[in-house]
Amino acid sequence: MATQPIITVNNLVKRYADFTAVKDISFEVYEGEIFGLLGPNGAGKTTTLEIIETLRDKTSGSITVDGFSIDTQANQIKKRIGVQLQAAGYYPGLNLIELMELFAGLYGNRIKPIEMLEKVALTDKAKAKYKDLSGGQKQRFSIATTLINNPRIIFLDEPTTGLDPQARRNLWELIRQIRAAGTTVVLTTHYMDEAEELCDRVAFIDGGHVIGINTPDTFIDQLVATGFERKKTVKQANLEDVFINLTGKEWRE
Numbered sequence: 001m002a003t004q005p006i007i008t009v010n011n012l013v014k015r016y017a018d019f020t021a022v023k024d025i026s027f028e029v030y031e032g033e034i035f036g037l038l039g040p041n042g043a044g045k046t047t048t049l050e051i052i053e054t055l056r057d058k059t060s061g062s063i064t065v066d067g068f069s070i071d072t073q074a075n076q077i078k079k080r081i082g083v084q085l086q087a088a089g090y091y092p093g094l095n096l097i098e099l100m101e102l103f104a105g106l107y108g109n110r111i112k113p114i115e116m117l118e119k120v121a122l123t124d125k126a127k128a129k130y131k132d133l134s135g136g137q138k139q140r141f142s143i144a145t146t147l148i149n150n151p152r153i154i155f156l157d158e159p160t161t162g163l164d165p166q167a168r169r170n171l172w173e174l175i176r177q178i179r180a181a182g183t184t185v186v187l188t189t190h191y192m193d194e195a196e197e198l199c200d201r202v203a204f205i206d207g208g209h210v211i212g213i214n215t216p217d218t219f220i221d222q223l224v225a226t227g228f229e230r231k232k233t234v235k236q237a238n239l240e241d242v243f244i245n246l247t248g249k250e251w252r253e
């Protein structure tokens, strides 16, 4: 695993009126990794992501993305990152191919929409409207839109929330494929099994502070070394294993 930083956040602070949501946080994301931002509701994850994505102003601190400063080179950063567009921007009258063409036009990029849909296994829905997709398909389409500008880094905010077990696992595979194709992935999630399975490193954010940053394995080993013992599981499987065993691993939508 390369440890070349592609995102560097130094002493980031974000105040909303008299409330400080992000309190002097610093971290690096390495090129080629899947990096998770974890933490309770309201911890400051989305605020931090949106500042890095150039969608929100910071109060103070410095950020570089792929070598470009957010203060002076935001346009360069925008060209190099992929951000999930809000579903509200998905014009209801257009099908997936037409939406892809529209977004590509906004980026000034020439892409083959069908190839983008192929990347996320949605070619058979090419003529469908976004509103008619299942939850998993909507997430995949949304991820496809992040890839239009062939970005160096993509940002995914809770990409598997609300998905069934098959769709979650298949989305993990899709995210791994995107990483394998050379794109760095930064995501937030409230699912710790997802972070453990998918992320190379995670940062825990709480109350606007980074309270820990490491690989999932190192965090777990450190906790175990303190004498922590999980209540012993006597069962060799859990209900999710039953679910997958009964209903299979394929996309179900």
Ligand SMILES: Nc1ncnc2c1ncn2[C@@H]1O[C@H](COP(=O)(O)OP(=O)(O)OP(=O)(O)O)[C@@H](O)[C@H]1O
Pocket: 016, 019, 021, 039, 040, 041, 042, 043, 044, 045, 046, 047, 048
């Ligand atoms: N535009 C805003 N104006 C005022 N306060 C805001 C604004 N946006 C976010 N906040 C506050 O900043 C804090 C951090 O919010 P943020 O959305 O970054 O948290 P989060 O970690 O992403 O939470 P969640 O896990 O619930 O998505 C919260 O207390 C939130 O209410």
